[in-house]
Amino acid sequence: MERLKERVAHIGQYAVTLLKWMVLGGVIGLVGGIIGSLFHIGVDTATQVRLAHSWVLYLMPVGGLAIVGLYRLTKTEGKGTNDVIASVHFGEQVPGLLVPVIFVSTVITHLCGGSAGREGAALQIGGGIGYQAGRLLRLGEKDLPLATLCGMSGVFAALFGTPLTATVFALEVISVGVLYYAGLVPCLTAALTGYLVSVLMGVPPTRFTVTVPGLEVRTMLLVMVLALLCAVVSILFCRGLHGVERLLKRTLKNPYLRVAVGAAVLIGLTLLTNGDYNGAGMEVIGRAIAGQADPWAWVWKLLFTAITIGCGFKGGEVVPSFFVGAAFGCVAAGWLGLPAGFGAAMGLVSVFCGAVNCPLASIILSVELFGSGDLLYFAMACSISYLISGYCGLYSSQTILYSKLRAEFINVRTHE
Amino acid sequence: MERLKERVAHIGQYAVTLLKWMVLGGVIGLVGGIIGSLFHIGVDTATQVRLAHSWVLYLMPVGGLAIVGLYRLTKTEGKGTNDVIASVHFGEQVPGLLVPVIFVSTVITHLCGGSAGREGAALQIGGGIGYQAGRLLRLGEKDLPLATLCGMSGVFAALFGTPLTATVFALEVISVGVLYYAGLVPCLTAALTGYLVSVLMGVPPTRFTVTVPGLEVRTMLLVMVLALLCAVVSILFCRGLHGVERLLKRTLKNPYLRVAVGAAVLIGLTLLTNGDYNGAGMEVIGRAIAGQADPWAWVWKLLFTAITIGCGFKGGEVVPSFFVGAAFGCVAAGWLGLPAGFGAAMGLVSVFCGAVNCPLASIILSVELFGSGDLLYFAMACSISYLISGYCGLYSSQTILYSKLRAEFINVRTHE
Numbered sequence: 001m002e003r004l005k006e007r008v009a010h011i012g013q014y015a016v017t018l019l020k021w022m023v024l025g026g027v028i029g030l031v032g033g034i035i036g037s038l039f040h041i042g043v044d045t046a047t048q049v050r051l052a053h054s055w056v057l058y059l060m061p062v063g064g065l066a067i068v069g070l071y072r073l074t075k076t077e078g079k080g081t082n083d084v085i086a087s088v089h090f091g092e093q094v095p096g097l098l099v100p101v102i103f104v105s106t107v108i109t110h111l112c113g114g115s116a117g118r119e120g121a122a123l124q125i126g127g128g129i130g131y132q133a134g135r136l137l138r139l140g141e142k143d144l145p146l147a148t149l150c151g152m153s154g155v156f157a158a159l160f161g162t163p164l165t166a167t168v169f170a171l172e173v174i175s176v177g178v179l180y181y182a183g184l185v186p187c188l189t190a191a192l193t194g195y196l197v198s199v200l201m202g203v204p205p206t207r208f209t210v211t212v213p214g215l216e217v218r219t220m221l222l223v224m225v226l227a228l229l230c231a232v233v234s235i236l237f238c239r240g241l242h243g244v245e246r247l248l249k250r251t252l253k254n255p256y257l258r259v260a261v262g263a264a265v266l267i268g269l270t271l272l273t274n275g276d277y278n279g280a281g282m283e284v285i286g287r288a289i290a291g292q293a294d295p296w297a298w299v300w301k302l303l304f305t306a307i308t309i310g311c312g313f314k315g316g317e318v319v320p321s322f323f324v325g326a327a328f329g330c331v332a333a334g335w336l337g338l339p340a341g342f343g344a345a346m347g348l349v350s351v352f353c354g355a356v357n358c359p360l361a362s363i364i365l366s367v368e369l370f371g372s373g374d375l376l377y378f379a380m381a382c383s384i385s386y387l388i389s390g391y392c393g394l395y396s397s398q399t400i401l402y403s404k405l406r407a408e409f410i411n412v413r414t415h416e
Numbered sequence: 417m418e419r420l421k422e423r424v425a426h427i428g429q430y431a432v433t434l435l436k437w438m439v440l441g442g443v444i445g446l447v448g449g450i451i452g453s454l455f456h457i458g459v460d461t462a463t464q465v466r467l468a469h470s471w472v473l474y475l476m477p478v479g480g481l482a483i484v485g486l487y488r489l490t491k492t493e494g495k496g497t498n499d500v501i502a503s504v505h506f507g508e509q510v511p512g513l514l515v516p517v518i519f520v521s522t523v524i525t526h527l528c529g530g531s532a533g534r535e536g537a538a539l540q541i542g543g544g545i546g547y548q549a550g551r552l553l554r555l556g557e558k559d560l561p562l563a564t565l566c567g568m569s570g571v572f573a574a575l576f577g578t579p580l581t582a583t584v585f586a587l588e589v590i591s592v593g594v595l596y597y598a599g600l601v602p603c604l605t606a607a608l609t610g611y612l613v614s615v616l617m618g619v620p621p622t623r624f625t626v627t628v629p630g631l632e633v634r635t636m637l638l639v640m641v642l643a644l645l646c647a648v649v650s651i652l653f654c655r656g657l658h659g660v661e662r663l664l665k666r667t668l669k670n671p672y673l674r675v676a677v678g679a680a681v682l683i684g685l686t687l688l689t690n691g692d693y694n695g696a697g698m699e700v701i702g703r704a705i706a707g708q709a710d711p712w713a714w715v716w717k718l719l720f721t722a723i724t725i726g727c728g729f730k731g732g733e734v735v736p737s738f739f740v741g742a743a744f745g746c747v748a749a750g751w752l753g754l755p756a757g758f759g760a761a762m763g764l765v766s767v768f769c770g771a772v773n774c775p776l777a778s779i780i781l782s783v784e785l786f787g788s789g790d791l792l793y794f795a796m797a798c799s800i801s802y803l804i805s806g807y808c809g810l811y812s813s814q815t816i817l818y819s820k821l822r823a824e825f826i827n828v829r830t831h832e
Contacts, residue, residue, distance in 0.1 A: 014804050017821045018644075142822035164779070164795050181593040182823050184775055184799040192792065196633065217612065228434075359600055360776060363580070372788030376608065379580050383600040388430050405433045406558035407598050 018185060025150050025189030028133050032126050032154030032190060033197025039103055039125060040159050040203045043118050046111035047279050057278070060112035060267055064259030067105040068312050074101050077255075081120050081316075082397040084127030084152065088145040088174050089399065099128040105314035112263075113270060113278035115304035116315025119156055123316070126155030130190075146183050149174075153187040154194035161198065161205020162368040163191035169361035173395065176357045177402030206282070208289045210345045212374035213338075220380065222336045226329065226343060227350050227381035231388035233328050234354025237302055237321055238392050244306035255312055262311020269304060277304040280319045285326045285348065291340035293330035301327060317394050318352065325351025345370055346381050353382040354389030357398060362386075434601060441566050441605030444549050448542050448570030448606060449613025455519055455541060456575050456619045459534050462527035463695050473694075476528035476683055480675030483521045484728050490517050493671075497536050497732075498813040500543030500568065504561040504590050505815065515544040521730035528679075529686060529694035531720035532731025535572055539732070542571030546606075562599045565590075569603040570610035577614065577621020578784040579607035585777035589811065592773045593818030622698075624705045626761045628790035629754075636796065638752045642745065642759060643766050643797035647804035649744050650770025653718055653737055654808050660722035671728055678727020685720060693720040696735045701742045701764065707756035709746035717743060733810050734768065741767025761786055762797050769798040770805030773814065778802075 050056050071077045074097045087094045106121040130151020134144040149170045156166035167187040171180040199205070213219050252258040270277070276284050277300045287293065294300075305320040329347015333340045345366070353362035359382045366378035387404055402409060466472045487493045490513045503510045522537040546567020550560040565586045572582035583603040587596040615621070629635050668674040686693075692700050693716045703709065710716075721736040745763015749756045761782070769778035775798045782794035803820055818825060 010806070013821070014806050018800065018803055022640075142824050145823045164791055167795070168776075177597040179595050179776070180818075180823060181775070181802075182819055182821060185803050188795060188799050192636070192796065196631075215612075220608070224438075359597070360584075360595075363780075367783060367788045367791060372783045375580055375783060379583070379604060380608065383604050384434065386597075387434055387601050390426070390430050402596075403598055405429070405598060407561045407596060408558050 021146070021186040022189055024133075024137070024147065025186040026193050028130050028147060028150040029154035029157075029190035029193025030197060031133070032129050032151050033158045033194035034201070035099075035103075035125060035129065036122060036155035036158030036194060037198045037201035037203050039106070039118070039121065039155070040198070041201075042103070042107045043110045043280070046107045050111055050113050050279065056111060057113045057267060057270060060114065060263040061260045063108045063112040063114075064263045064312055065256055067108055067314060068255045068259050070101055070105060072255075076101050081123050082395055084124055084148065085174055085395055085397040087127065087131060088148050089397070091141050091144060094128045094131040094148065096128060096132050099125050102314055106316075109308065109313040109315050110279055114266065114308040114313040114315065115277050115279065115281070115301065115320060116308050116313060116317075117280055117319030117322075118159055118316055119318040120316025121314065122155040122159045123152050126151035126153070129155070146180075146186050149180065149183045150186045150190035154190035156194075157191035158194040158198035158203065161195060161203070161207070162365060163188070163195040165361055165365040165368050166191040166194075168364050169356070169358055172358040172361050173356055173398065176391070176393070176398055176400040177404065179360070206369065208286065208345065208369055210289055210341050210370050210374075211339065212342055212345075212370075212377065215376055219338070220377065222338050223346060223377045223381055224384060226332055226336060226338065226346055227384035228388060229332055230325060230329065230347050230350035230381070231354045231385040233298065233324065233347075234321070234351045234385060234389050235392045237324055237351060238355055238394055240302050241306045241309060241317060241394070245310035248307075248310045259312035262307050262313070266304065266307055269307075273300060277301050281323045282319070285319075285323050288326035288330040288344040289341050289348070291330065291344070293327040293340075293344065295331050297327035298324045298331070317355070321352050321355045321394075322348045325349070342374075345374075346377065349378055350381045350385040354385040354392075355394045357386060357389065357393050359383055359386040437562070437602040438605055440549075440553070440563065441602040442609050444546050444563060444566040445570035445573075445606035445609025446613060447549070448545050448567050449574045449610035450617070451515075451519075451541060451545065452538060452571035452574030452610055453614045453617035453619050455522070455534070455537065455571070456614070457617075458519070458523045459526045459696070462523045466527055466529050466695065472527060473529050473683060473686060476530065476679040477676045479524045479528040479530075480679045480728055481672055483524055483730060484671045484675050486517055486521060488671075492517050497539050498811055500540055500564065501590055501811055501813040503543065503547060504564050505813070507557050507560060510544050510547040510564065512544060512548050515541050515548075518730055522732075525724065525729040525731050526695055530682065530724040530729040530731065531693050531695065531697070531717065531736060532724050532729060532733075533696055533735030533738075534575055534732055535734040536732025537730060538571040538575045539568050542567035542569070545571070562596075562602050565596065565599045566602045566606035570606035572610075573607035574610040574614035574619065577611060577619070577623070578781060579604070579611040581777055581781040581784050582607040582610075584780050585772070585774055588774040588777050589772055589814065592807070592809070592814055592816040593820065595776070622785060624702065624761065624785055626705055626757050626786050626790075627755065628758055628761075628786075628793065631792055635754070636793065638754050639762060639793050639797055640800060642748055642752060642754065642762055643800035644804060645748055646741060646745065646763050646766035646797070647770045647801040649714065649740065649763075650737070650767045650801060650805050651808045653740055653767060654771055654810055656718050657722045657725060657733060657810070661726035664723075664726045675728035678723050678729070682720065682723055685723075689716060693717050697739045698735070701735075701739050704742035704746040704760040705757050705764070707746065707760070709743040709756075709760065711747050713743040714740045714747070733771070737768050737771045737810075738764045741765070758790075761790075762793065765794055766797045766801040770801040770808075771810045773802060773805065773809050775799055775802040
């Protein structure tokens with residue numbers, strides 16, 4: 001009888017956990033989904049305005065000064081995605097003010113044509129929502145990180161329409177070589193809820209169509225070479241972004257001056273190019289996957305993004321990494337004799353994987369973006385890119401708990 | 417200059433690791449693919465013979481005695497999948513003789529109509545090949561486990577034609593809550609090679625077609641209920657198998673007597689039923705996914721498998737878990753008002769997930785078996801089944817490093 005009671009209590013514990021996270025994940029996903037969808041609509045509207053009125057570009061210095069002022073005013077200077085990751089690691093606080101601040105700053109960045117994504121912002125908005133919700137509900141130190149992860153996946157899912165990628169990404173991005181399995185149900189619930197909300201609010205999910213060759217050895221070997229090249233590009237991407245940021249910080253110590261100079265340079269570069277490198281560039285990514293890309297597009301995008309983020313504008317690095325990967329993959333496919341669109345799809349996923357060190361999220365991203373016909377090529381490309389990119393990564397607060405090289409526990413940080 | 421040298425050496429280390437595992441994984445995958453394909457052909461031929469000559473059933477006691485004798489003769493008694501998992505954990509030896517012994521025993525089991533799978537055998541054959549290859553090549557203690565994992569995924573991929581599932585399964589099955597990322601490139605290379613070899617040797621990959629409802633809230637809620645029920649079935653499955661095995665061992669201490677009695681009981685049960693529960697039962701699984709299953713088929717299969725494995729026959733528990741899940745899911749879908757074939761597919765993946773504690777491998781299994789149209793339903797079902805099945809599992813040598821309930825490091829064993 002005692003034993004039966006114990007057993008029932010044991011099973012009850014799991015049922016209660018399931019129910020708890022269904023509700024919590026659902027609520028966080030609902031809030032995250034609404035705010036994430038509004039954010040998506042905000043960024044889209046800003047982009048439409050910019051495209052309709054080309055003179056808005058010249059407001060870039062003003063926009064930059066406003067962003068720096070906003071961060072200074074709210075005492076959130078220097079806070080970003082790294083702090084959200086650190087919060088999951090060490091339970092540090094995610095400032096609640098970060099949510100509106102990153103929201104507005106990213107919309108401003110897109111309005112004036114800065115080159116940035118939106119999922120860095122999504123992670124911060126989501127992480128902030130999740131963390132604050134967890135605090136409000138007085139979750140303990142073992143549950144609070146899961147709430148933060150819930151928020152991250154909910155908003156990510158609402159923005160991209162890829163709920164499973166959002167889930168696995170949130171679980172995988174915190175530590176290299178570790179997946180936070182305990183967050184599976186919470187994050188998936190939040191991501192699904194966020195996604196459904198975004199669909200109801202009219203946000204279209206990101207999808208591409210790509211024709212993929214059948215599985216054969218020759219193509220597989222070429223994909224491996226392409227993945228190797230993409231891993232190198234992902235290293236250049238991370239180093240480029242971090243290097244330019246450091247350089248600008250060292251040479252221009254005043255943040256107002258820095259953002260003004262950066263904006264001026266960006267305006268100059270925009271006038272030199274055709275506008276492809278301003279904003280997120282989703283339509284350029286689409287063109288690359290359809291088989292069209294300028295040979296140097298990936299270098300331009302890297303440069304634009306490095307200056308935009310480095311001088312103080314806000315947004316994210318994930319869509320730029322998609323852009324750089326797709327544009328590079330499209331061009332490199334030509335050298336290797338692979339179909340250009342297929343190369344672009346491969347490049348998108350591989351460079352993302354190398355930059356964020358999340359191979360499983362990247363493989364699932366390929367399924368959610370492109371369908372499952374080509375799973376094995378993508379899986380091979382992601383695992384190679386994951387290995388070769390080493391401990392180079394976008395997020396310096398990622399810890400590396402297990403070696404990429406052998407079955408060994410290590411505990412270090414990614415570096416740029 | 418020094419710094420440059422260091423950097424080149426650093427990058428070189430990754431390139432060398434990549435090359436090393438491409439070659440090692442390829443070789444292990446090649447050997448594993450050939451032996452795995454032969455094994456597949458052997459089991460298939462045995463099944464054909466059994467179906468053509470119904471009197472072969474009565475040879476079951478003789479077959480059982482031969483198996484027990486074989487294990488005794490080669491001093492591999494009691495060795496099995498658990499030892500392969502333990503070898504990856506602690507570097508213990510996987511006896512080389514296990515490879516031919518499990519090969520022959522499984523073919524005998526299928527010949528006389530025992531109810532068993534083939535992937536338990538596949539993991540042992542593969543693990544044995546990988547471990548012995550690693551020893552032969554004098555790999556160190558950090559690399560030897562990866563070689564064992566390579567073998568496991570190579571043979572698994574050859575048998576099922578699902579290379580990515582094979583990869584993630586090998587990386588995920590060792591410890592609950594931990595994924596062996598360092599094995600990604602090695603295992604994927606081995607799995608792809610094994611798969612390609614199996615295709616060349618004429619082994620057809622396992623695939624099913626299932627029609628899946630579009631994503632909507634009502635269906636999602638019903639899927640959650642189904643997943644909960646499947647988690648309970650997976651617990652019954654593991655407990656049933658382990659319980660019957662313990663009971664038989666306790667009541668019939670002599671292994672020859674045990675297998676003879678078990679065989680006699682199985683012959684009796686076979687005469688009572690229609691033959692659906694002998695062998696692997698892939699065609700019954702196919703029927704369930706097409707929407708047809710007897711209401712009690714899952715209970716019968718559980719019973720047949722528990723006696724088969726418990727009394728000393730060999731094979732695996734994974735295909736039986738597919739069978740039980742598909743048959744149960746098909747029936748339960750009727751209660752819930754879900755399409756029967758969809759319920760069967762959901763049940764197959766969920767019960768497998770609950771039994772082996774590998775949620776990501778299960779999600780990827782759903783993509784490889786059924787395509788990506790229904791990813792989110794499967795993902796939700798797997799994550800619920802993973803959580804609710806608790807620390808119950810097929811493999812008692814699985815360690816649980818991270819809690820399923822919260823973000824917490826624990827370090828215990830699965831139990832039945």
